[in-house]
Amino acid sequence: MKSYGYAAPSGDQPLAPFSFERRDPLATDVAIDILYCGVCHSDLHTARAEWGGTLYPCCPGHEIVGRVSAVGGQVTRFREGDLVGVGCMVDSCRTCPSCVAGEEQYCTGTGMVGTYNGPDKVLGGHTFGGYSKHIVVDQDFVLSIGHDASQLAAVAPLLCAGITTYSPLRHWKVGPGQKVGVVGLGGLGHMGVKLAAAMGAEVWVFTTSPGKAEDAARLGATGVVLSKDKADMKAHMGTFDFILNTVAASINLDPYVSALKRDGTMVLVGVPAEPHPSPSVGNLIFGRRSIAGSLIGGIAETQEMLDFCRDHNIVSDVEIIPIDQIEAAYERMIKGDVKYRFSIDMASLADPAA
Template sequence: MSTTTPALAAASADAGFERVQIDRRDLRPDDVRIDIRWAGICHSDIHMKRGEWGEALYPLTPGHEILGTVLEVGSDVSDHQVGDVVGVGCLVDSCGECAACQDGEEQYCAKGAVPTYGAEDYHGEITKGGYSGEVVVRDDFVVRIPETYAESDHAGVTPLLCAGITTYHPLKEAGVGPGTRVGVIGLGGLGHVGVKIASAMGADVTVFSRTDAKKEDGLAFGAKDYRATEDGSVLEELAGSFDLILNTVGSGIPLDSYLGLLDRGGVLANVGAPEDSLQVSAFSLIGNRRAIRGSMIGGLPETQEMLDFCGEHGITATVEVIDAGQVDDYYDKVVDGQVRYRAVIDTETLAG
């Protein structure tokens, strides 16, 4: 048994999105049914839909930045109630038994965490994401949206379910606090949220972007400095000046040059996912005991912690709200860097 809900789906990598009806399962005892109000567009949705990370499971309904209201809960659910405003991020299940899951790092589940869309879950079903009217998710993978946010904030809160935790995790892992010197590479959908969070943690933040086009925004988001990297002297001028560099861009960058920005023991945390292999000289790491660290979202406890932190500090993503018929066009705009700074779908427009 199942219910149906309106959604967007792509039949292939080259096909546009079509309005369809998709099935959502009837509730299991530990499930939560959510009426989706907002669904963010992440660049990874575009990579997946266009087959840039390997062949996707079509028809594909993307979306792992989901905010809505609880419609129904299973018989064993106690943490969520009908009417609660909640969110769902990049994952909808994990084994719950391995060391990573026990440590609250479900994203590194030894059995393989189940992505919110485009993957086969533990029951043999293909997950379908947030570009839809409703979703049914296991209760452990549903997070609470802080009441400090007004309803008018909710569209901007939605991208925090991916962009927020993706940037919060490496900042927390590095112990960022007052006086920490943080460089953020890229002021896009990820980078602008990283600047806001790092600044709220008390860090001295510098943005590295290709041009000065976003300088005013970067400083408004909390950065104390903004440098255009098209000026080739910038990276030499600031050599050894940072404790942490957060790389948010999805294209290749000259890693050796950026590693040179780090002080002794500094870390370059990579959250962007370029298609090509990363290239770095061993001497860039050996000198001054520098390191490159990979980072992938965060676990569910930390996702809730991030939301609470952002709610306390009034942090939301800066968004453009769009209707369901604009998604194909906005995929191109995201790729071309024309969106300031995340696109969020008004799911009330799904029915056409």
């Protein structure tokens, strides 16, 4: 079926109106009219070919919420009119150990199929994402949205920023009685603070800016640690059970490792363009500390996250924009000029053929 959206023709050209084909729903497919799509930093990196491997035209967007418009004949979990979400992936091999365990993001068969810039197994070519009017996805990769319809713009970023921070917090069993640090207070960091606080942890934000203390407190943090202040860092040395590092820049990890207790873990979820300097092995050995990584979350865990956020009334802090402001939004993201996520109102997307 015909659809339309915004896509980048190449890495050095801005996103522009774009018409393309979506498949008609197959037996297990769910067709969705997109209402809002969050804007992730990955969208910018991919559209501008900053990570390499971008397939053009590139229609980004993997923080999708919308309403079901049609379902295939074998669909059992959704029906027309349901509010649903689609995150970072739309398929996987489904048979490898990771997929069987419900960790499709770590698929070792075909690899997970990205919501955009992945192989389109039905139409050929590559997948197009949520900066568009419609999407068709197999029911096994569609999520139920339980939030109120008035919150949908702020729910959209949960499909990436939410699960990216929720998954490591859950995997490392963050909860009451623990002191948790969040490095960076941006699109990912602000969700990490909200979620860790809702899980009952005492949350501190590592930041270079004293001016973020008030916002950190509003989001649920106990306080901030000024990462450029050696005395402040020293005061918190060896006190953290867990640190979630959301920064996507190359930084010295040693001060954060030193902030961990014995057996503490720092998990990296930001991907810097250049590698972090190699951390001190001694810092790890003399405390049995760990540095780990985490990638989004599986479909079941993403549904768990959405339900947790519904039950705790958690959404992302968003600024709603029309689709024709996407390039301006990208430039503001680069400058850190958004609190804390952009969400595109797809009602602003006009059919280019009209």
